[in-house]
Amino acid sequence: MKLKQIIYFGVISALVIALILMTFIFIPSGDNDNQTNINVKKIYFADHISDSHQKVIDRFNELYSGQIEVVGINLPFTKFSTNERKELLARFLRSRSDRIDVFSVDQIWVPRFAKWSLPLDQYFNKNVINSLLDYAMQSCRHNDSLYAIPLYIDISLMYYRDDLLKKFNNYNVIKAKIENSITWEDFIDLKKNYKNKPFFFFQADDFEGLMCIFVEMMRSQGKELIIDGKLQLDYPEAYKALKLLVDFVHKYKISPPEVTSLKENQTYENFIDEDALFLRGWPSFLRDMSK
Numbered sequence: 001m002k003l004k005q006i007i008y009f010g011v012i013s014a015l016v017i018a019l020i021l022m023t024f025i026f027i028p029s030g031d032n033d034n035q036t037n038i039n040v041k042k043i044y045f046a047d048h049i050s051d052s053h054q055k056v057i058d059r060f061n062e063l064y065s066g067q068i069e070v071v072g073i074n075l076p077f078t079k080f081s082t083n084e085r086k087e088l089l090a091r092f093l094r095s096r097s098d099r100i101d102v103f104s105v106d107q108i109w110v111p112r113f114a115k116w117s118l119p120l121d122q123y124f125n126k127n128v129i130n131s132l133l134d135y136a137m138q139s140c141r142h143n144d145s146l147y148a149i150p151l152y153i154d155i156s157l158m159y160y161r162d163d164l165l166k167k168f169n170n171y172n173v174i175k176a177k178i179e180n181s182i183t184w185e186d187f188i189d190l191k192k193n194y195k196n197k198p199f200f201f202f203q204a205d206d207f208e209g210l211m212c213i214f215v216e217m218m219r220s221q222g223k224e225l226i227i228d229g230k231l232q233l234d235y236p237e238a239y240k241a242l243k244l245l246v247d248f249v250h251k252y253k254i255s256p257p258e259v260t261s262l263k264e265n266q267t268y269e270n271f272i273d274e275d276a277l278f279l280r281g282w283p284s285f286l287r288d289m290s291k
Contacts, residue, residue, distance in 0.1 A: 217241035
């Protein structure tokens with residue numbers, strides 16, 4: 001299967017934030033049983049521990065061997081939805097668990113998790129702060145205090161099956177349009193050439209992934225969801241974005257009704273199994289599906 005990636009022309013960055021938790025018991029008592037490690041501070045880091053994460057953790061542990069050890073708590077995306085991760089972390093923090101010191105959450109969670117977190121202003125000088133993306137840093141503050149530092153920025157992508165697209169008579173014309181940000185009108189019109197199989201999968205279950213694509217759709221209409229701290233839901237662009245998502249399923253029928261119960265990995269599987277032509281997903285799609 002050949003898969004090509006194009007940037008979704010209305011994408012919204014999904015910024016993943018690393019929050020620093022104020023711990024009540026920094027070193028779990030159970031870890032003191034091993035007398036050879038009694039002076040080693042263990043830092044528990046909860047996230048989707050990718051191969052890249054692990055390399056950084058291993059390098060840090062090697063540099064600070066005998067002093068500090070970072071222990072990864074893996075919450076893989078394949079097993080936990082974003083909502084499930086959020087609730088799991090909140091449950092641990094409410095119980096004052098000593099098994100989480102540092103954790104990663106999406107940018108929109110910072111206000112919710114700030115009450116369990118240590119303000120970081122005194123630990124980062126202005127030179128460090130100024131070296132980070134201002135757009136990313138805006139979501140790291142709550143009530144004028146710094147509670148997070150950006151870990152990485154994610155963007156949504158539109159994937160398509162190039163091998164299936166080549167069966168279209170006007171392949172070169174269509175490919176050129178896709179690579180130059182195809183309009184929604186032309187995108188919907190392509191469905192006429194692809195019958196009897198799903199055309200476009202996206203995530204529309206009741207979770208924040210649906211909110212992501214709604215914001216992307218608003219951006220594609222030239223409107224931000226929030227401007228100067230105010231929601232822009234009363235504007236025509238918001239109505240058009242929402243209506244277009246509904247029409248993908250019910251009017252234009254380019255997406256099957258089951259998308260309303262699908263999260264990321266489920267849409268990835270359906271995209272492959274049902275020979276769909278287009279998929280809205282994250283950069284991790286190819287890696288996740290190759291495992």
